[in-house]
Amino acid sequence: MEFSFDEKDFASCCGSTKFAKEMASASPFRSFQDAVSVAKGVWFNSVDVNGWLQAFSAHPQIGQTHAPSVASEASAQGIRKWILCNKMWSKGEQSTALATATGSSLQELSEWNARYREKFGFVFLICAAGRSTDEILAELKRRYTNRPIVEFEIAAQEQMKITELRLAKLFSSRENISSSVDKYSAAKKAEDRISIIGGHVTAASEISTAKLIHHPARTRPPxxxxVLDVSQGSPAAGIEVLLEVWRGTQSRPTFGASGGGSWVFQGSSTTDLDGRSGQLLSIVDDVNPGIYRISFNTGKYIPNGFFPYVSLVFEIKESQKREHFHVPLLLSPFSFSTYRGS
Incomplete structure (x- = not known):
């Protein structure tokens, strides 16, 4: 059985116009898992910075049940449908956090959300299943100290979790739904655990997400x-990237020693205008466990910088071979940092 949806349906799941258009173009889908797999590829690989911000702005402010506006080319009837659907979902998603909050805690949340939005330019999004209002507030304060580029990436990951839950609701709303989607009906129960504080405090813990998605086929390399240039506040284009894996008699390179193995070429690319690398590895369901190294030709990008090149070494364990590893570089002429994204 195939499931066909239009642009208005996907706009109710994510406020990015580009996301809705590309998902509608990819419809019909064989299953919910298939749709989520495509959605991740579209969101992380096709939707640009402006599209992310557009999706963030579609979420309600604290105490609201629908966003004030949404940029869409859909018809007036489609927009009304979007507002009705988004209003209904947001109302359910906010219920638990707002029900457990006191007047003073809501006031403090509102004040901190205003600070957050003033600093970052978008609403606060967080995965908050099972968290109290105090815990949510503590996380908001903690993330407030992040650099804007780091927080922007985190917010995009939270948006994808929201989209997954709403896709589950979209599929489960269809009559004669297939058995492959039936097992995701728990997502409807999850809305009672979903919280939206500030912009969109959402739910779907990693455990819940794992139950919803059983390793769908990859749509991008593992x-x-x-690369983001933090000194300019923009993506870093034109940086050469090299991916290698450790191979040899030693299972892993030893710190401060040589011999016993070498780094083996896996792929190379150059970052595009959004700072994203091209394909560094084949699209496979299972990536080979081992020690990997991503190197960046930073000296060519910043000739007068401190680093002629930067190498990031990380390990993929046997138990992680079906996971995705996004290893970004945050770069300036005299410093760099990294983290594991999604």
Whole structure:
């Protein structure tokens, strides 16, 4: 059985116009898992910075049940449908957090959300299943100290979790739904655990997400990266990227010693205008466990910088071979940092 949806349906799941258009173009889908797999590929690989911000802005402010506006080319009837659907979902998603909050805690949340939005330019999104209002507030304060580029990436990951839950609701709303989607009906129960504080405090813990998605087929390589120039506040285009894996008699390179193995070429690329690398590895369901190294030709990008090149070494364990590893580089002339993204 195939499931066909239009642009208005996908706009109710994510406020990015580009996301809705590309998902509608990819419809019909064989299953919910298939749709989620495509959605991740579209969101992380096709939707640009402006599209992310557009999706963030579609979420309600604290105390609201629908966003004030949404940029869409859909018809007036489609927009009304979007507002009705988004209003209904947001109302359910906010219920638990708002029900457990006191007047003073809501006031403090509102004040901190205003600070957050003033600093970052978008609403606060967080995965908050099972968390109290105090815990949510503590996380908001913690993330407030992040650099804007780091927080922007985190917010994009939270948006994808929201989209997954709403896709589950979209599929389960269809009559004669297939058995492959029936097992995701728990997502409807999850809305009672979903919380939206500030912009969109959402739910779907990693455990819940794992139950919803059983390793769908990949739509992108298992190892990806992007580079952000924090000194300019923009993506870093034109940086050469090299991916290698450790091979030899030693299972892993030993710190401070040589011999016993070498780094073996896996793929190379150059970052595009959004700072994203091209394909560094084949699209496979299972990536080979081992020690990997991503190197960036930073000296060519910043000739007068401190680093002639940067190498990031990380390990993929046997138990992680079906996971995705996004290893970005945050770069300036005299410093760099990284983290594991999604």
């Amino acid at each position: 190892i990806t990266t992007h």
